[in-house]
Amino acid sequence: MATRGVPTRREILEKCVGLGVVTLASSFSPITMLSAFAEQESRHRKATPPNEIGPFYKKRAPQTASLRASGDPGMPLAVSGQVFSTRGEQLSNAVIEVWQTDHMGHYDLDGYRYRAKLPVDSAAMYKFDSVMPGHYPDRVCQHIHYLVTAPGYKPLVTQLYFATDPVFEGDPDHNFTRDPLIHSIELVRPVVLTGDPKEIQAMVRFELVLEML
C-alpha cells in the first residue's frame, strides 16, 4: 500500500504503462506482467566493487575452509557469504580464492598458510575459519584478498575490510578513505563478536556479486 503521497512500485509501473514508457506485449494480464517485472527488478544486486589484486597472490592454493590451525595466535575470525549474479542468481559453480596475512601482518610467501580455494555449496554459500589479519607496512588497513570466478562471468578481484579496524577510529563511514585503496564503503564490513570474553570470535558476512561477461 502506498504511504500517503509516495507511490508504490506498482503505481509507478502502471503510470509507465499509461505514459507508454513500458509497453506490454503479452498474453498475460497487465497485473501479472507488472508483478513479474517488479520482482525481477527487486532481485537485482549491485556488482561487488573491485579492488586491487596486490603483489602477494599465489596460484594453486589448497582447497580448504580451515585457514586457522589449532593454536594459531590472533582473534579467531569466521567469514561467510553467498555468490550471486547481478540478476540475483546463486552462482553455485563459482570458485573463490582468498589470501591474507597472519595476525602479525605477514604473508606466507614460501607456502600456503592463510591461502585457500573455498568450496561453494549448492546454494552458492561459502565460509571459512581464519584469524583477523594484521596490519603491514605497505598497507593502511587490515584486509582479506578475494579472487572469484564463475563460467560466463567477469572475474572479480576485490578485498574485504573490517569496520572495527583501528584506522577508522570507530567511524568507517567517514574514515574509510584513510586507506587510499578503499574506494567503496561497501567493502568495509560490519564485525559481529560472538562467544564470551575468554573465547571471543569475530564474524563477518561478505556477499559477492559478479557481472556477466
Ligand SMILES: [Fe+2]
Ligand atoms: Fe594484501
